[in-house]
Amino acid sequence: MKQKKTTIKDVAKAAGVxxxxxxxxxxxxxxxxxxxxAHILEVAEKLNYVPNLNGQLLKSNRTKMLGFFTTSVSGPYFYKLVEAMAKECERLGYVLSIQITSNKSMILNHILGRRFDGNIIFEQSVFFEEEEAMLAKENIQTVYLDRKVENKTSSSVVFDSFQDGYEMTRHLISLGHKKIAFIKGFPGAYDGEERFRGFQVAMTESRLEIPEAYVLAGQFEEKASYEAVKQFIETSRVDLPDAFMAANDLSAIGCIKALKAEGYVVPDDFSVTGFDDIEIAEYFPPPLTTIRNPIARQGVVAIQQLVRQVEEQAVGKIICLEGDVVIRKSSFLKR
Structure with a gap:
């Protein structure tokens, strides 16, 4: 026979209140x-009373859930980001629901259907200005991680990727490099485009050319970068560069593997740099010169800002996090 569930009325009767x-x-x-x-809580515990959370949430018009929308969580960047967000959600009394899809209709149905109290969006290939405006019009509390958006109900937590790209390029130039190739991320990605723009500005300031052939498509992926660099080395009709600057660490690792496959040695023949300072960057041979971005901090700040918007009606804002150049053995002083 199924045991009857203890109700709040049972607790009140047993506690005499x-x-x-x-x-x-x-x-x-x-x-x-x-x-x-203390007496009431002791009685409730003895009776194994479980509060009706659904009823409490309906009364407060809250789900205590935050949605994270992305097309992928593969790779060390997302591992660190999602772990940090989930822990901060738990600390603040929320649950993080991870939605992995590129189906725009499904994403909008979830968000506009108010399944979550607020939403974190990392959707370069799906969400554009039209969708951003729609969420703002519907007063949907939102934090973006892949672009700069600021209005009453929308915030962004981004890295200062332009400055990071500029500083990394200046580092390579200071080592004596004048011919620098850039391995881009996928088109339209905020961080990748801003890093490339910082690279362009630093090169222009130093009156250094960027041949069209020096701009490679790495897609933020190790394999794609490996193939792009290998094909470039094998088919290029221009002088080879003396340094490769990749839009993230995985692309830098793919680049180094391709150069090794072609018989070159890093850093003896080429300097190679990346971005993000993922865990393997320090241990990969050779240890990777990179930009240390506070990935876990980005996740924590995004959750904190979203909860402030949900609970305190805080106005949206842009939060920009700074990275640091970490110099290791993959970049060398050119003589």
Missing amino acids: SISTVSNALNDVDVLKADTK
Whole structure:
């Protein structure tokens, strides 16, 4: 026979108090004496009472869930980001629901259907200005990680990728490199485009040319970067560069593997640099010169800002996090 579920009425009867008094004790409302509250909580525990959270959430019009929308969570960047977001959600009393899809209709149905109290969006290939405007019009609390958006209900938490790209290029130039190739991410990606723009500005300031053949498509992926660099080395009709600057660490690793496959040695023959300082960057042979971006911090700040918007109606803003150049053995002083 199925055991009857303990109700708040049962707790009130066993504790010898009213239902409203039990409710105040369970919800930590500061109107009860300490010994009364302790007695009620002890009785509730003995009776194995489980509060009806669904009812509480319906009354407050909250789900206590935050949605994270992305087309992928593969790779070390997303591992660190998602772990940090999930832990911060738990600390703040929320649950992170990860939605991996490139189906725009499905994403909008979830968001506009108010399944979540707020949403974090990493969707370069799916969400554009039209969708951003729609969410703002519907007062959907949103934080973006892949672009700069700022309005009453929308924030962004991004890296200062332009400055990072500029500083990394200046580092290579300071080592004596004048012929620098750039391995781009996928088209339209905010961080990748900003890193490339910083590269262009630094090269222009130093009056250094960027031949069209020096701009390679790496897609932020090790394999794609490997193939792009290998094909470039084998078919290029221009002088080879003396340095490769990749839009992220995985692309830099793919580049180094391709150069090794072609018989070259890094850093003896080429300097190679990346971005993000993923865990393997420090241990990959040779250890990778890169930009250390605070990935976990980005996740924590995104959750904190979204919860402020949900609970305090905080106005959206752009939060820009700075990275640091980490110099290791993959870049060398050119003589």
